[in-house]
Amino acid sequence: MRGFVGFMFAVLLAGPALGAGHARHLRTGETIAVIDGDTVEIDGVARDLSGIDAPELSQTCLLDGGTWHCGTAAAFALKKIIDLDAAMMTCAPPKNATTGNGVSPDDGAVVCEVGEKDLGVRLLRDGYVVAVAPVTPGYAAAEAAARDAGLGLWRGRFVPPSGWRAGRRLAYETPAPCVIKGIADGADGARVYYGPTDDGYDAVTSDPARGDRRFCSDEDARAAGWTHAGAS
């Protein structure tokens, strides 16, 4: 009993204060953060995950007669995987199918892997993303497995992300405020945008008077010249 009490005192007196939330690093050392369900930020550069497309952050999908925020759900799912697996993960440009070497395609997309396991395959099997052309057999099989089992997006109905970006919406969808907050007075007057997976998202408030904007997808934000708030 005394030993136990003594231990408790030792525990209470020990330990410095802790800050929660810190940058994640890949196995090869780069910092990695999540922007949305199919886009990561490696060492400050936004990179799409090759071969998959996730619902945009502001996109909603239909399920059981109601809507759910499939876009932010996909982003949080990817964030959970990155938070727990980053130290075991490597990201590299996809191997070119015809030449077989690591020639990086123009779009800067990457394939992330933990050991032999492809992150894209995992997201497809979870049903959070869809495969996009050119579809490799592995990605097609993963998407089919999720579709057949009715996982994630496939539980209900949804507009393919490419269609959603082009403006197509499901009949029930009511216009909702776009989710991404663009803040016009970041450090050095920079214009930065925050997504729901970023640490500072809840704390910042959008003020149109000073030039803040809302974006429906991270592509819109980047196309307008805004930069991501940075790895959290």
Add this chain to the structure above:
Amino acid sequence: MSVSLIRPVLHVIGVLIVILGLAMLVPAVVDRIYANPDWRVFVASGAVTMFVGITLILVFRGEHTLVLTLRQTFLLTTLSWVILTAFAALPFQFSTFDIGYVDAYFEAMSGITTTGSTVLVGLDTAPPGILLWRAILQWLGGIGVIVMGVAILPILNVGGMQLLRTEWSDTSDKALPRTAEIAAAMFRVYVALTIACAVALAAEGMAPFDAVTHAMTTLSTGGFSTSDASIGHYASAAIEWTLVLFMVLGGVTFTLYIQVFHRGVGALTRSSQVRTFLLLLALASLMVTVWRWRIEDVALAEALRSAVFGVVSIATTTGFTTTDYSAWGPFAVVIFFLLTFFGGCTGSTSGGIKVYRLQILFQAAQQQMVRLFSPHRVAVARYDGTPIPDAVFHSVASFFFLYIATFVILVLGLGLIGLDLDTSLSGAATALANVGPGLGPVIGPAGNFAPLPDAAKMLLAAGMLLGRLELWTVFILLLPSFWRR
């Protein structure tokens, strides 16, 4: 089914529902303090819940003092868990999380059964009321399990627990200890350990809110966290080792802590179940550590820390995660899968088959081997010095068979729904044993139960209930003879 059978049962359920409704006011107050609009959801849910509870109490009030028969106790146990979960799901459904009722019921069941599987994403920015409600459900579920496991189940002779009734006689100086006294003493221990855990976590840097909620989900060996990344979010060795200690404490027989007051720490080491449990933890940790260190080339300190945390978390059926052990290679994955079934000690908040039953089965196997070689030798199998009656062997063996059979049915059901093998096997196992995370890409430690179809969630929720109530308590309700006079 006669009214006299159901009347006192519904009366007691009414009381429990009122308590649940009152508990909903705590997150309401917290949300109000943090100026989160969810406080209205908790007040409304609490009001509805208490209204139904009070109605049940009044309608089913009996003239005489409340005495429950054996049949009524069985019925009460199962019915109360199912109905309480239905009300506990209300705040989830109507909160800002926009999830449907099936998801809400799954989360509530996962809370009350102290499983810890979650369908919620974005926990880091979730309203504090919801995070607190999840913790409260698990904490209350832990109390329910302790009381059930020591006070009710041995009386019902469920799963071979009769042998453990003799443990109670050591917990008090009085000649005839009463069940209510023991339950009250264990509740005090539970509260004391929860407070100690919260203080320790806060001292190590966790925000007070996080420390309290994690303490509640640790001692109940539930595993709900306030972050999507679970304990990995804190990346603190001190927090991890503290949680390892308290998870182990949560997985040990609580009546032993009462004995510790009377007779010192020796009471813990004298229990063969605790010794076996700790040995199991040490062995599994060693195997996983060596695997990661030598085969996977991970630094020894890192391997030890992550292996011990993972093993203790799964073996105590808590379910906290610091990293995705699904990616640690086949040997580690198999160990974690098997650990899912083992469980903690009887009379703790852990789920699983329980170390005690595995000890009995091992004794049975040993005795069989002795009989094979020396058929004329009289060998009496003993447990902590007490001879083991045949009835206990039968009870434990049939429980074990029923457990495997239930597992198989769950796996078949999940496979029929279309889930892959990893998800079906690990989903069924984690639900039945009330662990939390599964294995594989969908429901593994870095995954989530949200993507699963509704049918799978309901099946898993049923599995959680079955596992928590030790199977027999639920299955007996399916026997026609139970309902006949």
